[in-house]
Amino acid sequence: MNYSETIIIGAGAAGLFCAAQLGKLGRQVTVLDNGKKIGRKILMSGGGFCNFTNLDITPAHYLSQNPHFVKSALARYTNRDFISLVEKYDIAYHEKELGQLFCDESAENIVDMLQAECHRYGVQICLRSEVSKLHRIEGAEIGAFRLQAGDAHWQCKNLVIATGGLSMPRLGATPFGYQVAEQFGIPIVPPRAGLVPFTYRETDKFLSVLAGISLPIKVTAQCGQSFHNQLLFTHRGISGPAPLQISNYWQPNESVIIDLLPTHHLEEEIKQAKQNSPKQMLKSILTHLLPKKLVELWLEQGMFKDEALANLSKAQLKNALDLVHHWRFTPNGTEGYRTAEVTMGGVNTNYISSKTMESQRVKGLYFIGEVLDVTGWLGGYNFQWAWSSAYACATGIHTADL
Numbered sequence: 330m331n332y333s334e335t336i337i338i339g340a341g342a343a344g345l346f347c348a349a350q351l352g353k354l355g356r357q358v359t360v361l362d363n364g365k366k367i368g369r370k371i372l373m374s375g376g377g378f379c380n381f382t383n384l385d386i387t388p389a390h391y392l393s394q395n396p397h398f399v400k401s402a403l404a405r406y407t408n409r410d411f412i413s414l415v416e417k418y419d420i421a422y423h424e425k426e427l428g429q430l431f432c433d434e435s436a437e438n439i440v441d442m443l444q445a446e447c448h449r450y451g452v453q454i455c456l457r458s459e460v461s462k463l464h465r466i467e468g469a470e471i472g473a474f475r476l477q478a479g480d481a482h483w484q485c486k487n488l489v490i491a492t493g494g495l496s497m498p499r500l501g502a503t504p505f506g507y508q509v510a511e512q513f514g515i516p517i518v519p520p521r522a523g524l525v526p527f528t529y530r531e532t533d534k535f536l537s538v539l540a541g542i543s544l545p546i547k548v549t550a551q552c553g554q555s556f557h558n559q560l561l562f563t564h565r566g567i568s569g570p571a572p573l574q575i576s577n578y579w580q581p582n583e584s585v586i587i588d589l590l591p592t593h594h595l596e597e598e599i600k601q602a603k604q605n606s607p608k609q610m611l612k613s614i615l616t617h618l619l620p621k622k623l624v625e626l627w628l629e630q631g632m633f634k635d636e637a638l639a640n641l642s643k644a645q646l647k648n649a650l651d652l653v654h655h656w657r658f659t660p661n662g663t664e665g666y667r668t669a670e671v672t673m674g675g676v677n678t679n680y681i682s683s684k685t686m687e688s689q690r691v692k693g694l695y696f697i698g699e700v701l702d703v704t705g706w707l708g709g710y711n712f713q714w715a716w717s718s719a720y721a722c723a724t725g726i727h728t729a730d731l
């Protein structure tokens with residue numbers, strides 16, 4: 330039987346950072362992970378450059394059944410704190426857009442930094458260690474757990490679940506964290522894919538010829554939330570930052586409204602053009618403002634009729650304005666966990682201390698990172714949640730043991 334004061338399951342962003350913090354506080358800690366290497370999602374993140382935080386982090390950038398839950402952790406370990414650590418390791422970074430900070434060189438810089446911190450503070454990391462069974466030792470005054478990882482048996486006083494969500498199963502995702510919560514009577518907010526591309530219904534499949542085209546749009550969900558950013562047409566549906574962001578606010582069978590020219594007032598522009606050159610055709614205005622292939626596809630599909638501006642009827646004008654400013658897109662669904670960046674839902678935060686991430690039901694049992702019902706926007710928010718919740722947990726464990 331191996332013993333460690335604290336065991337963390339999951340060597341992802343949250344698990345590694347929590348381990349390093351605990352090590353720094355002088356605590357003994359072991360990380361168990363089912364993969365062959367640490368930080369696999371970090372390596373894939375931000376197109377290989379890891380969008381590790383954002384300059385503008387507020388609780389409003391997170392979705393959870395309890396929107397107040399994130400406040401304490403985000404305030405105690407901020408984006409500035411993580412940026413200072415990145416700077417201490419001389420990792421070059423830049424702001425891409427909307428406050429999003431990326432490594433200049435590679436996401437490997439962040440994994441190397443976390444590994445160096447763990448090494449520096451004596452953290453033990455065991456890879457290829459899939460945790461399958463776990464139980465609490467009956468009668469233990471404070472949390473005391475036994476678990477099995479591969480052939481090895483472990484016992485610990487504090488157990489931290491940092492197993493992430495279900496997205497990208499090929500990177501080692503498992504439902505183990507949710508199973509642990511259920512085993513101890515902690516409810517789960519039903520998980521679903523988040524930050525995920527939408528797929529076409531049968532009737533929209535003609536749009537697949539537009540694959541590869543991208544344009545700036547505004548997209549609005551039924552709940553009123555909207556995002557201005559790029560939309561990318563794919564073979565299967567729509568993707569890009571704006572659709573990914575709105576997918577977190579979309580519910581099955583709902584539509585989203587897409588404004589394909591959010592910085593234009595098409596009606597005004599048509600009015601002006603009609604005065605200056607009444608013979609100008611509607612198509613020529615539209616192709617001037619939008620991808621030509623899209624406009625031609627609309628024509629081909631009979632979605633608008635080309636007409637000289639002087640002859641445009643009210644109904645034809647309204648139809649053109651609706652097409653451009655008010656495209657009602659009803660997804661068939663999403664691409665699911667295969668391509669989702671995050672998992673929405675997870676361990677119900679009403680049963681977790683927002684100060685320490687400890688379960689209110691089971692002493693010594695902690696949940697951090699994406700396994701919790703906390704989902705950030707696209708743009709570095711999910712990693713900041715991993716750092717902040719990990720920090721809260723490490724300080725919580727340390728203080729409880731003083």
Ligand SMILES: Cc1cc2nc3c(=O)[nH]c(=O)nc-3n(C[C@H](O)[C@H](O)[C@H](O)COP(=O)(O)OP(=O)(O)OC[C@H]3O[C@@H](n4cnc5c(N)ncnc54)[C@H](O)[C@@H]3O)c2cc1C
Nearest residue numbers: 339341342343363374375380460493501698699709711712
């Ligand atoms: C392609 C992609 C790009 C992304 N880009 C960004 C970005 O640029 N910025 C951003 O903020 N967020 C990004 N995200 C989201 C971000 O990666 C996650 O929110 C974050 O990694 C969650 O950290 P975590 O430690 O909670 O979980 P994870 O990083 O998922 O780590 C969980 C670990 O637990 C291990 N594990 C699971 N079950 C077991 C078990 N039973 N036994 C042992 N080990 C187990 C897993 O193998 C994994 O290593 C991206 C996600 C993806 C998929």
